[in-house]
Amino acid sequence: MMQRFIGFVRKEFSHIVRDRRTAAILFGMPVLQLLLFGFAIKNEISEIRVGILDHSHDLVTQELTDKLLSSGTFVATATLSNEREAGEAFASGRVNEVVVFEPAFGDRLLRDGHAGLQLLTDGSDPNVSRIVAGYTTSVVREYLREKGLAASGIEAVPLMMFNPGLKSVYLFVPGLMAMILMLVSALMTSISITREKESGTMELLLVSSLRPVQIIIGKVVPYLVLAFVNVITVVALAFFVFGVPCRGSILLLFLESLLFILTALSLGLLISTITSSQQVAMMISLAGLLLPTVLLSGFIFPIASMPWPLQAISNLIPARWYLVIVRGVMLKGAGIAVLWKETLILVVMTALYLTFSVRKFSERLQ
């Protein structure tokens, strides 16, 4: 019995290795995607092109401007003399931001304790806009504090826990892991099973008296191993190249990843039992699994800001829970005592999908 099983698994590995393109995608994709997300796609902004529109031209506005420009992030690319020029500067892309000082800015500030400073940002890119405004505000606030001019009695000083530098790679690594595991496990298994159906080899496998459970396990094991290799690759790359720490137990992280791989594999199995063509299996995997994993899991868009129907749907997506787990273990150092609920949800999902697909797996042709 063991012999048969080993023979089956060896055959599956041969399929994967023989198809160079698939093998390249399976092993190269995680590395490529991590590097891409890590280096190219960044939320932090290294250079803000700022235009200054100073209606006051006094000592205070001069000091503030210097302070802004000496912070390293801001580069003055335009000195403007009226509001109309500001619009043009934005349109031509010369500036991301324009800082407007009202007339007699310094006098008012020193006399009344407050003065008007307007920040114009480029709303066509809301993300950048928000960050730029945030940066500027913090510089202005710091200036006021130095001068002992803090506006009111209370000031909130934000400190970003777990990721003080707000590095986006911290955000991407867990999401990327969920995405890659979904892709490798669900897509690849469903394709490999439907391929056997399409090519007619499933007929031979069925006649060979292999039990459905044996066929299923034989199909699942290679991708389980493969996906796990990908987990190790991504975690190692994230740590050594981008310095993303694993603050919790690495063992727990791996175990939870194995669990999530199983969830994805059972989803792949489920897909392959309800369809018999590779194309349909691919469509369902991509549109039905990968897209929600990217969009609704909280990877890119925060779940809390979704409308309630989408929030409800997001509960059904395994990656949503896996993300909570990975962020918890890697970034916050959380243990199973905190993450037991998410783990349990994944266990239940996996059990449900698996039972259903084993039941649905037909020992005959339809």
Add this chain to the structure above:
Amino acid sequence: MSAVLITDGVSKRFGKVEALDGVGFSVDLAELFGVIGADGAGKSTLFRILATLLLPDAGRARVLGLDTVDSYRMIRTRIGYMPGRFSLYQDLTVEENLAFFATVYGTTIKENYELIRDMYVQLEPFRTRRAGQLSGGMKQKLALCCALVHRPELLLLDEPTTGVDAVSRLEFWQMLDRLRRLGITILVSTPYMDEASRCDRVAFMQEGRILAIDTPSGITGLFSKPLFAVRAAEKHHLVPVLRSYPHAASVYAFGSTVHYTDSRPSPDMGDVAAWLESNGIGGVGIERIKPGIEDTFMALMESMTSRREAADA
């Protein structure tokens, strides 16, 4: 002799199409039994039911004394099945395919090497070649090896020679002959009439029904009318002119000649020759021949079609 395979009233429909309609026959131990029929006659459906891959809508089939519905698992380990389409792993090598099917059945190539040796020596030079890159004939030999590697008692071969060159076809049938002598019962389907004569018995299938079952020589005995081979210098005009003859019953082109039957009890072939010549066909030669399997099949098909048309009317 004991029957290795018995079917009784097996029917199967797919939607509106009646794929099998009350099929009943039996195959004896170590018999080479042929199922002859055109594409869509229901051959593959029949084979899949016998291989326990499909459930019949009605009727029963017993394979090796076991019911195909209740005891499908026991049947599966004891039969060798070769689907109509080439269904091996194209990306695995010849040797890997064979080794895989051996392990799946819990055996090794070595254990049953004797059985497949004759074919495997031909495949041996291509051992490391991928199955997808083999020629049609080699593919079928490999598929047969894979179906034989666990020493099955019954072989179900669905159109094993379709798309295979003439030499390989001949070799394939010689191999089947050898296997039968080793005591393996073989059920084989083919669309080629000339292969029917190599079987112990044949069944003609059309539209899901069996038209006739007999030995190849017995089946030609079903052809009752006198049959003539008609020759002419210009063959392509011959068929339409012959068909327009008032007493023509059937006219089929057969290689270089045209096979003709007459509708009269005692045909006047001199009159037929005169009709042809008066219609401008020269070099006419007519000769009485013994009907072959194909003639019989055509006649059976025709009579069934006309009977069905009569029933519909």
